[in-house]
Amino acid sequence: MATAYEKIAGGLRARIRAGELAPGDKLPSEATLVKESGKSGPTVQRALSVLQEEGLIEKRHGIGNFVRKPRTKALRDNCRHQWEKDRARESVELRKQTGATEHDTGLEIDDLVFYASYRKTKATAELAEVFGLPEGTPLLKRTYRTRYAAETAPFNLVTSHLVHSMVEGNADLLDDANEPWPGGTQNQLHTVGIELDRIEERVTARPPTPEETEELELLPGTSVIVLRKISYDIKDRVVDVSDITLPGDRTELLFTTRLERW
Amino acid sequence: MATAYEKIAGGLRARIRAGELAPGDKLPSEATLVKESGKSGPTVQRALSVLQEEGLIEKRHGIGNFVRKPRTKALRDNCRHQWEKDRARESVELRKQTGATEHDTGLEIDDLVFYASYRKTKATAELAEVFGLPEGTPLLKRTYRTRYAAETAPFNLVTSHLVHSMVEGNADLLDDANEPWPGGTQNQLHTVGIELDRIEERVTARPPTPEETEELELLPGTSVIVLRKISYDIKDRVVDVSDITLPGDRTELLFTTRLERW
DNA sequence: GAGTGGTCTAGACCACTGT
DNA sequence: CAGTGGTCTAGACCACTCC
Numbered sequence: 001m002a003t004a005y006e007k008i009a010g011g012l013r014a015r016i017r018a019g020e021l022a023p024g025d026k027l028p029s030e031a032t033l034v035k036e037s038g039k040s041g042p043t044v045q046r047a048l049s050v051l052q053e054e055g056l057i058e059k060r061h062g063i064g065n066f067v068r069k070p071r072t073k074a075l076r077d078n079c080r081h082q083w084e085k086d087r088a089r090e091s092v093e094l095r096k097q098t099g100a101t102e103h104d105t106g107l108e109i110d111d112l113v114f115y116a117s118y119r120k121t122k123a124t125a126e127l128a129e130v131f132g133l134p135e136g137t138p139l140l141k142r143t144y145r146t147r148y149a150a151e152t153a154p155f156n157l158v159t160s161h162l163v164h165s166m167v168e169g170n171a172d173l174l175d176d177a178n179e180p181w182p183g184g185t186q187n188q189l190h191t192v193g194i195e196l197d198r199i200e201e202r203v204t205a206r207p208p209t210p211e212e213t214e215e216l217e218l219l220p221g222t223s224v225i226v227l228r229k230i231s232y233d234i235k236d237r238v239v240d241v242s243d244i245t246l247p248g249d250r251t252e253l254l255f256t257t258r259l260e261r262w
Numbered sequence: 263m264a265t266a267y268e269k270i271a272g273g274l275r276a277r278i279r280a281g282e283l284a285p286g287d288k289l290p291s292e293a294t295l296v297k298e299s300g301k302s303g304p305t306v307q308r309a310l311s312v313l314q315e316e317g318l319i320e321k322r323h324g325i326g327n328f329v330r331k332p333r334t335k336a337l338r339d340n341c342r343h344q345w346e347k348d349r350a351r352e353s354v355e356l357r358k359q360t361g362a363t364e365h366d367t368g369l370e371i372d373d374l375v376f377y378a379s380y381r382k383t384k385a386t387a388e389l390a391e392v393f394g395l396p397e398g399t400p401l402l403k404r405t406y407r408t409r410y411a412a413e414t415a416p417f418n419l420v421t422s423h424l425v426h427s428m429v430e431g432n433a434d435l436l437d438d439a440n441e442p443w444p445g446g447t448q449n450q451l452h453t454v455g456i457e458l459d460r461i462e463e464r465v466t467a468r469p470p471t472p473e474e475t476e477e478l479e480l481l482p483g484t485s486v487i488v489l490r491k492i493s494y495d496i497k498d499r500v501v502d503v504s505d506i507t508l509p510g511d512r513t514e515l516l517f518t519t520r521l522e523r524w
Numbered sequence: 525g526a527g528t529g530g531t532c533t534a535g536a537c538c539a540c541t542g543t
Numbered sequence: 544c545a546g547t548g549g550t551c552t553a554g555a556c557c558a559c560t561c562c
Contacts, residue, residue, distance in 0.1 A: 265531065267531080267532090301533085302532065302533045302534065302535090304534095324540035324541040325540080
């Protein structure tokens with residue numbers, strides 16, 4: 001401790017936490033901080049980049065440094081799975097009205113823009129183990145991007161894997177032109193006689209890769225939530241393995257665990 | 263784009279991803295990189311600090327820079343709640359054997375070291391809203407640290423809030439000297455006639471604060487998972503609000519959602 | 525053009541690690 | 544002590560934003 005840049009960063013951090021510098025406020029210019037601290041430009045910049053990595057400030061080139069505002073978080077509720085299951089056997093008309101994402105966000109379907117792309121692949125060793133199938137088993141790999149119509153960045157990156165032999169009975173399921181599919185994956189599986197029993201979701205967090213930063217338009221000082229979702233059918237087979245990347249500053253996951261009564 | 267430090271970082275990142283530099287391997291020394299790149303020392307250092315923030319490398323002062331190894335993750339399974347509820351009415355002897363944490367990690371109770379500290383506080387505006395009670399309502403604030411006996415850093419930071427008037431009927435519940443309490447919070451609540459109906463867990467992620475980095479002994483380039491756990495009793499009252507901070511590189515949360523049959 | 529942040533250098537000096 | 548990374552400077556020059 002007590003390096004020059006840590007002192008400068010610590011002073012500013014204290015002022016931000018005390019509310020003296022409120023979210024949205026402009027920090028003193030770097031030139032000012034150089035004068036006040038008596039340290040060099042690069043040292044002041046280092047202090048500021050520490051605060052940026054902590055997610056406390058946002059640097060805007062040519063404008064100034066600002067206290068970062070908390071972003072409103074989109075909720076992703078695990079009741080979405082039961083909700084989607086309930087609708088999987090409804091009529092097309094009803095299913096067309098809204099999907100699970102709209103259910104979470106409370107938005108109309110027109111507020112969302114949706115991209116999907118399918119590809120046939122073979123199971124890697126890692127995926128084969130999760131599916132409990134031999135390496136090289138044909139899979140259908142599906143990638144999705146969903147974003148608000150009003151924004152440019154998607155709010156998640158999704159890669160889903162289905163077992164090819166389980167879904168090839170319905171040729172419509174192999175063509176990404178049919179996305180967005182009314183009723184979602186659970187309805188798609190229903191068309192080939194698959195009913196889900198449970199969904200496992202494994203959650204962890206890490207700093208974003210440069211590619212994720214790019215695609216999700218993340219600011220420096222943001223983490224990503226990484227979610228692996230595994231769907232089991234009523235015969236206890238793994239039918240879908242999805243990897244989902246979510247921006248940590250814009251996402252909140254909600255899981256409700258109901259307990260049996262005494 | 264295509265700045266000097268980005269090029270150097272990009273080259274090393276590519277070599278790491280290709281496996282040419284495997285986890286645990288030592289990177290070329292900074293002096294070597296200066297020669298190879300023809301750039302200055304600080305520029306090379308900047309490239310390396312980018313990779314550090316991404317969690318790709320680990321800097322060891324006086325030794326070298328190394329490709330970071332993935333850490334083994336402790337699993338936190340939401341079935342722990344039902345498991346804890348089932349044990350809440352068992353005998354003391356049985357409850358003493360293991361707690362929910364041991365259940366998750368598969369460890370013996372002697373492998374864990376446990377700290378707890380209680381304090382009486384008043385509800386802030388934010389907590390009051392979650393509890394659905396007036397601001398200033400007396401609460402029992404409990405902070406916990408749990409760590410492996412073999413390690414120095416705790417694997418989580420927990421702050422739990424109970425409504426004081428709900429638990430003061432049993433004086434033992436107000437004294438942190440009684441921790442670790444066999445059977446955990448659900449048994450504690452059982453002693454004052456409270457049965458839980460469900461648990462809501464809200465999960466998000468962000469970079470750690472300096473204090474969290476310190477307490478959890480996090481390396482630069484690590485995120486934290488922030489979990490707010492809200493416990494509802496069978497009368498639909500909020501009885502516990504806990505905030506839990508977990509290291510992103512050592513933790514995996516597992517949530518299983520069971521679906522109703524058609 | 526004035527103001528602000530971003531990149532980069534060349535080199536000094538300090539601190540930690542292992543022999 | 545040699546090797547390696549960490550901090551810091553003084554100043555040059557570039558890039559973006561706003562007026």
